Ligand code: HEC
């Protein structure tokens with residue numbers, strides 16, 4: 484346990500981990516241990532588990548009628564389910580339940596470094612880019628020990644990048660933000676000369692282009708796409724064909740497909756869509772009010788836009804949902820079509836107090852560390868932060884902790 488954390492820390496200066504280093508410490512043990520959920524293996528939700536009140540952490544964001552409440556509870560149980568092999572778990576997976584990774588700060592929350600997911604690639608000497616492996620980054624899977632050809636990663640992989648587990652609170656409100664609302668904030672050529680660009684990730688869904696809103700590289704457009712994608716990628720569970728192309732429809736584990744039934748998929752989507760955003764702490768400390776002003780003044784709000792207009796009214800997520808490069812030209816990593824090396828989605832800051840560590844791979848232990856790691860497009864803003872008085876910096880951090 485201890486050595487695993489030290490391994491992560493030792494290698495975070497480069498942002499990626501060289502397999503050579505890890506192999507020296509026992510690669511398969513590390514990978515297996517790191518991707519199977521540790522804090523709680525057991526299901527935590529049963530039929531009597533109360534649903535928190537409207538707007539509370541773990542509750543719905545609006546009143547539910549009796550039928551909706553039943554659906555919310557069924558969806559919550561699905562998120563909690565420890566999938567068994569007889570129900571379709573694997574053969575390739577990273578864990579056996581959604582909750583297993585999403586539980587820091589509350590049910591549906593984030594995950595610690597020990598639960599990070601790995602993306603594998605090959606270092607072919609390019610100054611920035613790592614090469615995708617055959618089959619893309621989906622090589623980052625664990626296979627059930629009884630699976631023929633079992634391997635922890637592609638044999639050509641010699642580097643991997645990590646992805647920290649973000650919380651899923653409030654994401655239904657994000658899913659319903661119209662694409663046009665996000666596109667209105669794009670500035671691909673930096674036309675206003677503030678050094679900050681911001682581009683939307685455009686995803687082709689069966690010939691229709693949609694804005695990517697979810698994932699560190701904004702790789703998925705709608706919240707239900709993440710249910711399909713995570714069921715396939717994290718649990719090895721097949722889901723119904725909704726025509727959007729993000730589901731695994733069949734696998735070879737002998738369990739009838741789809742392993743998550745259409746009704747279960749509807750319940751799971753409903754739960755995720757209705758789950759409330761993290762409530763504001765609402766501290767009356769005058770430093771928090773000062774911090775809000777400073778947050779605007781130094782320019783954090785240029786990317787971490789306090790509010791976008793959603794289908795149900797304002798969504799106070801503190802993000803523009805656009806991709807920015809805040810890492811700069813020395814950052815080496817992986818790219819995806821439409822999201823180059825170093826480009827990540829502005830992370831919503833609501834609930835940030837509950838979801839440490841920070842940034843796409845968890846390299847920042849605290850909110851302050853995360854701020855100090857902003858460079859490139861955010862260079863001017865970070866410098867403005869550094870020029871603040873100690874009290875103003877403190878106020879700004881207190882404000883973020885209040886969100
Ligand atoms: C092995 C750990 C793990 C498991 C199990 C897991 N997730 Fe995740 N989840 C992650 C990671 C890591 C990310 C970030 C992935 C990325 O963007 O590359 C993520 C991202 C998400 C997001 C997007 C959050 C955002 O802000 O964009 C949603 C939604 C989500 N997961 C839902 C689920 C559901 C539903 C399940 C169960 C079917 C599940 N996850 C199982 C680790 C996990």
Ligand code: HEC
Nearest residue numbers: 783786807827828829830841842843850853860861864868
């Ligand atoms: C140019 C756009 C931009 C500006 C300006 C900016 N950020 Fe960010 N911020 C981002 C992006 C993009 C990420 C995610 C980067 C990653 O994960 O590698 C991020 C991540 C963060 C995180 C980590 C959150 C998490 O859950 O992992 C915090 C905290 C944060 N920003 C706070 C701030 C504060 C405070 C300011 C002002 C001092 C600021 N940011 C200015 C774009 C910006």
